[in-house]
Amino acid sequence: MNEHSEPTAATGEPPAGGGSADSATETFVAHRNLLFxxxxxxxxxxxxxxxxxxxxxxxxxxxDLEQVHDRRAYLVRIVTRRALDRLRSVKRRREEYIGPWLPEPLLTAPDVAEDAELAESVSMALMLVLETLAPTERAVFVLREVFDVGYDEIAAAVGKNPAxxxxxxxRARRHVDARRPREVVAPDVVRAALQSFRRAFETGDLQGLLDVLAPEVVLISDGGGVKQxxxxxxxxxGKVARFIVGGLGKAQVTLTGEPTLVNGGPALVLRVNGEIDGVIAASVEDGRIAGLYYVRNPYKLTRIASEIPLTLN
Known part of the structure; x- marks a missing residue:
């Protein structure tokens, strides 16, 4: 099937009745947050x-909107194909990225955090797992597991047969389940752990850091070759705590954290001597921080000033 084929996913939206530019614009705007x-x-x-x-x-x-039975499904199909093409090209670029690569953090509204399914799907931890999938696997997983798109419609979007x-x-579900966080942790628990983490690094309290970090915690920092x-x-x-405290001591700077909501969960905007240095998000297990995701690349910090609307519908 191609993009001119009639989408088959049912959404309850009545068939398109007109083909005017105004009607097309209205439909696109109505579904823009979903498409993004x-x-x-x-x-x-x-x-x-x-x-x-x-x-x-x-x-x-x-x-030609007269030929489109389900506008929402048709738009999802187009955006999937365009995203899949781009994903294949950026995969090659990311292989040449300097240092670890992290997703671009988004400032999100409280309603995103309140939707557990949406919040988990855009969390730094899960987005990193999705990076380990092949492009088609990622598209299929996102459409099926996150947006509950039917197999026939996914097949049309990715150019495969339903079987x-x-x-x-x-295969993608099994891969992700083996690598994703073991459980969805309540935002208050993550917020409390980040608050303890914040107090410890602001005061240079090595023991305080050790207390809040899980024994096998992993810190991933993304400077993109622009920031160290x-x-x-x-x-x-031990290594993570010493890296943080030792780095602050050598640099002789004041590091502070400002609570925020990033990618549907609690996070911190970090400032060095008052200037924004980066964003750090965390995954928590058993009340302690198991993963720290620190984005310093300034080109990835442009979406933390205003809230980005996200939706599954």
């Missing part, structure tokens, strides 16, 4: 997701 969320979860980059939305808009404006899509979905960052993930509470 799909693209972002497939790409991990708001900048790339916005480019995909622009491409989707240009394609959508050429569509193949079922197999890909099963650890060239590889740092594992172990």
């Amino acid at each position: 969320t799909v693209a972002y979860e497939m790409l991990g980059s708001a900048a790339d997701a916005e480019d995909v939305l622009q491409e989707t808009w240009l394609r959508w404006m050429k569509v 193949a899509v079922r197999q890909i979905a099963h 960052a650890a060239p590889r993930p740092i594992a172990g509470a």
Whole structure:
């Protein structure tokens, strides 16, 4: 099937009755937040997701709406194909990225955090797991597991037959389940752990850091070759704590943290001598921090000033 084929996913939306530019624009705007969320979860980059939305808009404006039975499904199909094409190209770029790569953090509204399913799907921890999938696997997983799109519609979007899509979905689900956090942790628990972490690094309290970090904690920092960052993930509470306290001591700077909501969960905006240095998010297990995700690359910090609306619907 191609993009001119009639989408088959049922959403309860009545068939399109007109083909005017105003009608097309109204439909696109109504589903824009959904389309952005799909693209972002497939790409991990708001900048790339916005480019995909622009491409989707240009394609959508050429569509004969009289031939479209389900506009929402049709738009999801277009955005998926555009995101899949871009994902294949950025995969190659990310292999040449300097140091560890982390998703671009998004400032999100409290309602995103209140939707457990949405919050987990855009969390730094899960987005990193999605990076380990092949492009088609990631597209199938996102559409099926996050947005509950039917197999026939996914098949049309990724250019596979439904039987193949079922197999890909099963393989991707098994891969993600083996690597994703063991449980969804309440935001208050994550917030409390980050507060303890914040107090410890602001006061240079090595023992305080050791107390809040899980024994096998992993710190991943992303400077993108623009800002200094650890060239590889740092594992172990002792190594992570010494890296933080030792780095602050050598740099002779004041590091402070400001609580915020990033990617649907509690996070900290870190400032060095009052200037924004980066964003740090965390995954928590048994009340202690098991993963720290520190984005310092300034090109990835442009979406933390205003809330980005995300939705599964």
